[in-house]
Amino acid sequence: MPTLHELYDWIAEAGPAQPASSLAAPVNVQRVTSLVDATANAAVFASDAATLQQAIATEAALIFAPIGSSADDDRVLPVRDPRLAFTLLAHRLRRTPALGTHLTASIDPGAELAADVEIGPGAVVAAGVRIGAGSRIGARVVLERGITLGERVTVQSGAVLGSYGFGYARRPSGSYLLFPQQGTLVIEDDVEIGANSTIDRGALGETRIGAGTKIDNLVHIGHNCRIGRNVILAAQTGISGSTVVEDGAILGGQVGIGEHATVGPGVILGGGAGVLSGKKLFGAGQVFWGRPAQPLRQYLRDLARLRKGA
Template sequence: MTRLVQLAEVLKTELRFAEGREELHISGVAGAKRAGASDLVFAEDAEALEAALASAALAVIVARKIAPEENPGKTLLVTPQPKLAFAQAARLLRVQDEAAGIHPTAVIAPDVVLGRRVSIGAYAVLEAGVKVGDDSRVDAGAVLGAGVKVGQGCRIYPRVVVYPGVEMGDRVVIHAGAVLGGDGFGYVRDRETGAYTQFPQQGRLVIEDDVEIGANTTVDRGALEETRLEKGVKIDNLVHIGHNVRVGKHVVIAAQTGISGSSEIGNHAIVGGQVGIGDHATVGEQVILGSGSGVLTHKKVKGAGVVFWGRPARPLKQYLKELATLAKLSRG
């Protein structure tokens, strides 16, 4: 249980107590329909606020623009961004897994360096030169190759495979089945015989602080240089990122997207599901790529806040205009 006063202070929200309720404790977050007497809910619009006030919840995080002037009989936490504050509250109130220490079946090389309060699960493998920072957790069956560096407060879920030399910052989360630092898909064709020889894949993969990578996602190492996921990147399940790719700060990438080698995605871009990006392509800062769209090899897509759609991707207004023209032609 957490004191509501403390929670409001951390979230930087204005706290308005219900009459006679000035010492309250919150145990968790919930939706309005399932909230219990010690839960916290949120409301961004009038309809959601009505449901929240009618719920059993102890307190409501509410948007400032719709916060009631008079006391509604419930304690309110008032903020311009209630959904964000609710998500932050959920993290703060989450019950943490108890560290299990080092499982006796884990295979750990003699020179591995483990920080304080590190947990290593059953049958995990940590090869020579691995370093794991304080408060990090490596779950069952995960493999960390030689020289892998894991920062503080990281969570590596079961059956993750991290190839040698990968570097992770702090608070990185890698979900089950992800493969990090594998060889990129790079080959040189012999024009005489047609045979293919692999181009050297000896670069590295760097994952900065606060990155989260979804289940069964793969991120290749650089060929001769590096692949880099910058601070705050969030990647969904079943995404593939090729060698030498740079993904900028706080980029979001949805499921089943493929990014070919040596491409670049600018800071704060949003990439929808099933997007295909060719090699050496550039997606500018704050660009929004709609689901199923495609960026051709060597193309540059730029325009902060502009939504692009279609194959090849073009501004949404242009795409819709073209669809309307095709519809007219088909009727004619």
Template structure:
């Protein structure tokens, strides 16, 4: 594909080399001759100059970079378009393959692909153009929308509702029982978990992530939200639209997150917590009270600037302790001299 054709597709401007042929796209660390890369971080300029890249996608033209440049407003977004163009295989429906088990009363849409080893329980519904890979279990009356990708060994329990264009990575479990027990007579008695999970459109859920069904009502994942691997979402949690939850985050029961919330890796959210829209919580933070819109860090979580000041003081504690001990010793000596 000629560079000028790539530029036109991206809505960019070519600085030179309009007719050079580009046969692939790759990050700056691994790019080869004939491929195009992108520069989103100026720290990578030296790597780019020393690379074999035949062209680069860039935000502003650089005269110190002596390869053809495609100037666009958002290089990262433009590069993602090229990856889809060069490497995404066109969808081809395979139908229901031998070895898949489809129970009675299942509704199947048009142009679906269901691989061997899939088990779909009675009353379930699968939308058009959805692909279900080997080893997937779909429970009774579960509803899956159109253009979904469900990778191997996913479990979707009974009555779960999944929207359109949802991606479930391998090993995800949607609709497992919430962790609900009451003590009675010296032993724990299980509380029936009779609710469901609702996953709205354009959600992606990472590998081995678990989303528990509600005790009653629904656990809800809002449209456009992206969830990383190894995340635990407990019963009756409500997550807003276009939020980001990064690996090993855990959210306890009945907590509520607004739209555009970002939880970095290993964040822990206590139960019945409310986090306002647009809030960002740093890695390894512990949230034990409601948060208004802002940035937070630490455990227990503090506003970002307050946490930074507290952390600076914390690193100085050994020095401060030595000074206090020294002052106490001097005070004791002065007191002794006065008393004598």
């Protein structure tokens, strides 16, 4: 069991309030869970007064609640961000040693694997691939030649990294010839890539995914794209070649982006939004929606006009 001092250290980012009890006291927390499943060794979180009362009614050993919450219960630990505190604790409790390389994985002798790397069943790691410390590669993942993964990268089952991009030169006869796809792919630290997602290598240059970016299942990122730091890409999003998505942007599910487009820092694209080739969207915190994507207020006005005209 962690002591209260250890617990506070683990969740420091979430801004815990100063405890009244001794920091050396042990806390009987072995897992995190929902309110419905809370037992005497579990931690839960409450985001408002109503859920806090529900949490208090459980047997939970620890309850994260917003600072300023009114509760006469020693199990309640006030924090600035209960959801974040709960998540930080979950990650700390579930830390397990890497399982190493599964017997059925195919690792080329020319690949470089750092310490504490896990390679799942049936995964394929080609020559020239470099994988940083603490990374986890899921079952049947394919890492093509010359790909670089930073530290603590997670790649879920079935993903393919470093595949050829979709670029062709057209012959006079009308047939197509694959444009050289000889570039690289760099995945920076703490990136997470969902199941069955695909990220193409650069054609002549580099495709890069910035540190801390989280990519959902079934996402496709084309060649020569540059995805910034701490970007969120939800499921079934498709990004065409040579597009830039800058730091902190959030893309909802089924977003489609044409080639050579730019999504500025902190921009939010609602689910199903479409960005035309070459389009540039800027404005941190600005929400864009629709096809073609436009500021949310404008999109809603146009939608209302259509309804009136119907």
